[in-house]
Every structure is written in C-alpha cells, then in structure tokens.
Amino acid sequence: xxxxxxxxxxxxxxxxxxxxxxxxxxxxxxxxxxxxxxxxxxxxxxxxxxxxxxxxxxxxxxxxxxxxxxxxxxxxxxxxxxxxxxxxxxxxxxxxxxxxxxxxxxxxxxxxxxxxxxxxxxxxxxxxxxxxxxxxxxxxxxxxxxxxxxxxxxxxxxxxxxxxxxxxxxxxxxxxxxxxxxxxxxxxxxxxxxxxxxxxxxxxxxxxxxxxxxxxxxxxxxxxxxxxxxxxxxxxxxxxxxxxxxxxxxxxxxxxxxxxxxxxxxxxxxxxxxxxxxxxxxxxxxxxxxxxxxxxxxxxxxxxxxxxxxxxxxxxxxxxxxxxxxxxxxxxxx
Amino acid sequence: xxxxxxxxxxxxxxxxxxxxxxxxxxxxxxxxxxxxxxxxxxxxxxxxxxxxxxxxxxxxxxxxxxxxxxxxxxxxxxxxxxxxxxxxxxxxxxxxxxxxxxxxxxxxxxxxxxxxxxxxxxxxxxxxxxxxxxxxxxxxxxxxxxxxxxxxxxxxxxxxxxxxxxxxxxxxxxxxxxxxxxxxxxxxxxxxxxxxxxxxxxxxxxxxxxxxxxxxxxxxxxxxxxxxxxxxxxxxxxxxxxxxxxxxxxxxxxxxxxxxxxxxxxxxxxxxxxxxxxx
Numbered sequence: 085x086x087x088x089x090x091x092x093x094x095x096x097x098x099x100x101x102x103x104x105x106x107x108x109x110x111x112x113x114x115x116x117x118x119x120x121x122x123x124x125x126x127x128x129x130x131x132x133x134x135x136x137x138x139x140x141x142x143x144x145x146x147x148x149x150x151x152x153x154x155x156x157x158x159x160x161x162x163x164x165x166x167x168x169x170x171x172x173x174x175x176x177x178x179x180x181x182x183x184x185x186x187x188x189x190x191x192x193x194x195x196x197x198x199x200x201x202x203x204x205x206x207x208x209x210x211x212x213x214x215x216x217x218x219x220x221x222x223x224x225x226x227x228x229x230x231x232x233x234x235x236x237x238x239x240x241x242x243x244x245x246x247x248x249x250x251x252x253x254x255x256x257x258x259x260x261x262x263x264x265x266x267x268x269x270x271x272x273x274x275x276x277x278x279x280x281x282x283x284x285x286x287x288x289x290x291x292x293x294x295x296x297x298x299x300x301x302x303x304x305x306x307x308x309x310x311x312x313x314x315x316x317x318x319x320x321x322x323x324x325x326x327x328x329x330x331x332x333x334x335x336x337x338x339x340x341x342x343x344x345x346x347x348x349x350x351x352x353x354x355x356x357x358x359x360x361x362x363x364x365x366x367x368x369x370x371x372x373x374x375x376x377x378x379x380x381x382x383x384x385x386x387x388x389x390x391x392x393x394x395x396x397x398x399x400x401x402x403x404x405x406x407x408x409x410x411x412x413x414x415x416x417x418x
Numbered sequence: 419x420x421x422x423x424x425x426x427x428x429x430x431x432x433x434x435x436x437x438x439x440x441x442x443x444x445x446x447x448x449x450x451x452x453x454x455x456x457x458x459x460x461x462x463x464x465x466x467x468x469x470x471x472x473x474x475x476x477x478x479x480x481x482x483x484x485x486x487x488x489x490x491x492x493x494x495x496x497x498x499x500x501x502x503x504x505x506x507x508x509x510x511x512x513x514x515x516x517x518x519x520x521x522x523x524x525x526x527x528x529x530x531x532x533x534x535x536x537x538x539x540x541x542x543x544x545x546x547x548x549x550x551x552x553x554x555x556x557x558x559x560x561x562x563x564x565x566x567x568x569x570x571x572x573x574x575x576x577x578x579x580x581x582x583x584x585x586x587x588x589x590x591x592x593x594x595x596x597x598x599x600x601x602x603x604x605x606x607x608x609x610x611x612x613x614x615x616x617x618x619x620x621x622x623x624x625x626x627x628x629x630x631x632x633x634x635x636x637x638x639x640x641x642x643x644x645x646x647x648x649x650x651x652x653x654x655x656x657x658x659x660x661x662x663x664x665x666x667x668x669x670x671x672x673x674x675x676x677x678x679x680x681x682x683x684x685x686x687x688x689x690x691x692x693x694x695x696x697x
Contacts, residue, residue, distance in 0.1 A: 160593070160596040161597070163597075
C-alpha cells in the first residue's frame with residue numbers, strides 16, 4: 085500500500101483569536117511519506133496548527149495545499165486525513181471491529197471489502213483476536229493501536245497524530261514509538277506528529293519542526309537540530325545545553341561534548357577551570373555541575389564506565405572542548 | 419459497645435420513620451382497600467375485564483402519556499442540544515430559564531393556555547379579527563389541549579437528563595467521526611445519538627411516569643371530554659364514593675410505575691456497564 089499523494093504545503097498560515105496570535109505566518113513543506121514532528125511546549129501553537137490541517141480550526145489567513153491543490157476551505161470529513169487524537173477518541177459503544185470499520189462503512193464500501201480490510205489493519209497493529217472487544221476492555225496501549233488502525237484503515241494520504249502517546253507510561257511509550265515508526269515505514273503515509281516530548285521527536289522523526297509562540301523556531305533532521313541548533317530555545321528544548329558568551333556572541337555547548345579532567349591534566353584551546361559543585365550518578369553517565377568563575381554553572385556529562393570513580397564535590401577540574409563542539413547561535417544575548 | 423447495626427442509620431432514622439408512617443402506610447392502606455372494599459376479593463380488579471369505561475380511560479391515559487412523552491423528549495433533545503452547544507454565559511441563561519419554568523405553578527400555566535388558545539383566547543380572537551378564520555379553532559377542551567398543556571409542562575423534565583448525557587460526550591469523539599469521513603448526519607445517527615441513549619431513556623421514563631398521574635391539566639384543558647385515570651380516581655373518591663374502584667386504579671398506576679422504574683434501573687445499570695460516553 086503506497087500513496088501517490090500526501091505532500092502538504094502550508095503557505096503563510098496564521099490563526100488569530102482577537103489580539104492573540106496562536107499560529108503566526110507558518111511556511112512549511114511536508115514531503116510525501118515523511119514523518120514530520122511538530123515539537124514545542126504547550127501554547128506553542130503546534131496543536132492549533134495540526135487542527136488547522138485537520139480542518140477543525142478555521143484559518144485566519146494563508147493557505148494549505150495538498151498535492152498542490154488548496155484544501156483550506158474543505159470540511160474535515162472531505163479531507164480524507166486520518167487522525168489519532170489525544171485520548172484516542174474511540175467510539176465507546178462500538179466494538180474494535182466496528183471502530184476500525186467506521187471510515188469504510190461511512191463511505192458505503194461493500195461488507196466483504198470492509199471485513200478484509202479490518203482484518204488486515206488488526207494484523208498491522210497486532211490486535212488480531214480483539215475484534216469483538218469494546219474499547220473499555222482494552223489497555224491504554226491497545227486502545228492507542230485501535231485508534232491508529234481506525235485512522236489508517238481508509239489509506240489516507242496524510243495521518244495527523246495529536247500527542248498519541250501522552251497517556252501511556254514511559255516504558256510502554258518507548259515500545260509504541262518503535263511500533264509507530266515501523267508502521268509508518270510499512271504504510272508509506274505522510275505522518276504529521278505533534279508532541280512536547282523531545283525523546284519521541286528525536287527517535288521517530290524524519291524531520292522535526294521546533295515551535296514557539298506560534299512560530300517555527302527551526303526545522304531539520306533530528307541530528308541536524310541536535311548538533312546545530314540555531315537559537316537558545318532550540319538548543320535547550322531539544323536536549324540540554326550550556327550557554328557561553330564569547331566575542332559578543334552566544335554559543336551552545338552540549339554537556340556530553342565537554343571533557344572533564346582533574347586540574348592541570350588537560351590542555352586545549354578551549355579550556356576553563358572550575359570547582360565540582362555536585363555530581364550525580366545516572367548509571368550510564370555521571371552528571372557534574374561545575375562552578376566556573378565568570379560563567380554560569382556548567383553541566384558536564386561523563387561516560388560513567390570510562391571515567392571510573394566520580395570526582396567528589398570540591399575537586400578542582402579543567403573543562404576542555406573541541407572548537408566544533410560550541411555552536412554559535414543567532415541570539416545576541418540570553 | 420458495638421451497635422448491632424451501623425450507627426450511621428441513626429442519622430436517617432427520622433427520615434425512615436417519616437417515609438414509613440406517612441408514605442408507605444397510606445399506600446398499604448390503599449392496596450388493602452383495593453381488595454376489601456366493598457367485599458374481600460379481587461372483584462375490583464375484575465372490573466378491568468368487564469367495564470368498557472375503565473378500559474377506555476386506561477387506554478386514553480396510555481395514549482395521551484405516550485404521545486406527550488414522544489413530543490416532550492424530541493423537543494427536550496432539541497433544547498438540550500442547543501444548550502450544550504451554547505457558549506458559557508448563554509448556556510447559564512438557558513439553564514436559568516429552564517429552572518424558572520419549574521417554579522411556576524401548574525395551575526397558572528394551565529389557565530394561561532386557556533387564555534391563549536381558548537374559544538375567546540388571544541389567538542382565536544386575533545385570527546378572527548384579522549379575518550383568517552370564521553369560527554374559533556378548537557385548541558382547548560379536547561385531547562389536543564391536554565397534550566399542549568402536558569408537553570409544555572414536561573419539556574423541562576425531559577431536557578435535564580438528556581442535557582447531562584450530552585455534556586458527558588467527549589467532543590473529540592465527534593471530531594474523530596468527522597475526520598474519518600463521517601458526514602454531519604452520519605456522525606449524529608451513528609455516534610452522537612447512540613451515546614445520548616441513556617439520557618433519552620431516562621428522560622422518556624421520567625416524563626412518562628410523571629404523565630401517568632397528571633390530574634390538573636387533563637381536568638382543565640380536557641373540558642371533561644378527556645378522562646384520564648387520575649381524574650377518574652378523584653371522581654370515584656369524592657363523588658361516587660366507590661373507594662374500592664379508586665384504590666384499584668391507584669394500585670394499577672403504582673404497579674405500572676414500579677415496573678417502569680425497574681426497567682429504568684436495569685437500563686441505568688447497563689449504561690454504567692457501557693461506561694456512558696467516556697472511554
């Protein structure tokens with residue numbers, strides 16, 4: 085099952101409520117078959133943007149093109165987009181079978197086709213055997229998969245997902261992330277995924293759109309965004325960063341890109357000396373907070389296995405890093 | 419010292435005494451009269467098989483109650499839908515207006531209908547003076563009049579359970595239907611209506627049960643032509659002094675209502691099994 089359509093183009097898209105601008109002049113090309121994540125804190129406009137694509141929010145100005153044709157004024161039910169809602173929004177009075185069959189049944193497809201398709205979808209989300217259950221008889225993870233099967237059942241060109249893993253516990257979430265990514269690769273549908281969870285965004289997306297205050301902060305592949313953040317917001321929202329002021333500019337420096345050694349044991353062009361204020365053991369890493377005169381507290385992540393015994397608080401240490409580790413940001417100050 | 423029963427019962431003891439003394443006692447008395455007056459036996463109940471009058475009255479009562487329930491529930495559904503979809507302050511105003519209608523005496527409301535729709539009422543005299551009609555339209559003093567009055571009285575009772583059921587529906591479920599390609603009509607018939615069914619059933623039973631005992635509205639607006647059970651009972655008690663027949667009819671109403679309540683409780687339990695509108 086491959087779709088020949090599914091590219092979305094958002095053109096100068098805005099949504100205003102009175103004086104408040106929820107979505108501010110967004111321009112974005114979403115490729116066919118892409119897994120694109122809208123990542124941002126609550127209030128960043130990511131959900132509003134998704135609802136505008138779905139057709140549940142009017143647009144104030146701008147346009148949405150699907151494969152080049154405007155759908156800005158097409159009602160939600162005519163857009164043929166699948167959608168997975170926060171909390172899943174399964175029909176509580178219908179069995180799993182009827183939930184998944186719904187999009188085909190409202191399109192008056194023949195019963196034999198519907199049955200075959202539902203069986204195929206149940207297989208895709210590994211819920212064969214659950215067809216006769218009611219949603220309330222399923223676990224959260226299973227409900228989530230039914231919602232996904234229902235939204236993919238009619239082979240939509242685009243699937244919109246609104247924080248679909250928000251209600252799951254952490255362990256299950258990581259499991260479902262892998263399943264989602266696997267399903268995405270198998271169906272080839274364009275996925276537009278909204279989340280505030282940076283790990284979800286990093287692990288699943290082809291590209292991530294970081295949003296703040298209704299604007300796009302930065303767009304890129306996960307590694308591009310992680311390695312080369314353009315703004316302090318992007319650097320701190322996706323992963324952690326130390327910020328350094330040098331030569332009238334601001335630089336972001338990831339904690340794991342800093343080397344830490346007892347004072348006098350390290351050399352390099354970028355070197356500062358400070359005092360360990362605290363060290364915390366996280367299994368794989370040791371997280372040091374180092375007090376460097378003239379700078380904020382610097383966070384340093386050290387591979388716990390390779391570094392051996394943690395240096396106790398109060399130890400004088402040298403911090404060094406490669407030139408390429410510090411990324412110059414567009415912000416002039418913080 | 420431990421009491422043989424939970425001491426919490428002491429708190430409801432006054433209430434239990436009141437209910438027992440002032441409610442259960444008289445009801446048992448009525449049941450007793452129905453099988454002892456004028457003589458011990460089921461004679462009074464046998465009248466149901468022999469008397470055409472009684473059967474006609476019961477049929478009129480049933481018919482009027484069913485029609486009134488249908489209209490009240492449909493109108494109530496409509497109003498509840500508008501209320502659920504109204505924005506904050508407008509919704510409070512609508513709810514306020516609905517509750518105000520509970521405060522106005524049924525007598526006042528009934529005679530208002532006579533003044534509006536009676537032979538010389540505002541509507542008929544208005545239409546006559548405009549030359550639209552030559553003789554008054556008989557709105558009142560017939561079954562239509564009774565139905566108008568009863569539906570008007572019962573609509574607020576129908577609105578509240580339906581309103582509660584609609585409020586518990588997750589709006590995302592409706593959006594989900596739309597996003598999956600369901601039209602407005604499909605979404606209503608296949609998603610919205612089934613999810614409000616517990617409210618609809620509750621409203622129907624509530625309205626129907628209250629209707630069964632209506633006395634004032636049929637008496638005033640029916641003009642003596644629409645004889646329903648409650649009015650007939652009053653005639654038996656006050657005029658013809660056939661207490662046995664009256665008690666039998668009262669017992670029939672009581673058992674009918676109890677049977678419906680039983681059905682309702684079964685259905686309400688079912689609705690919690692289904693989890694209402696929430697997942």
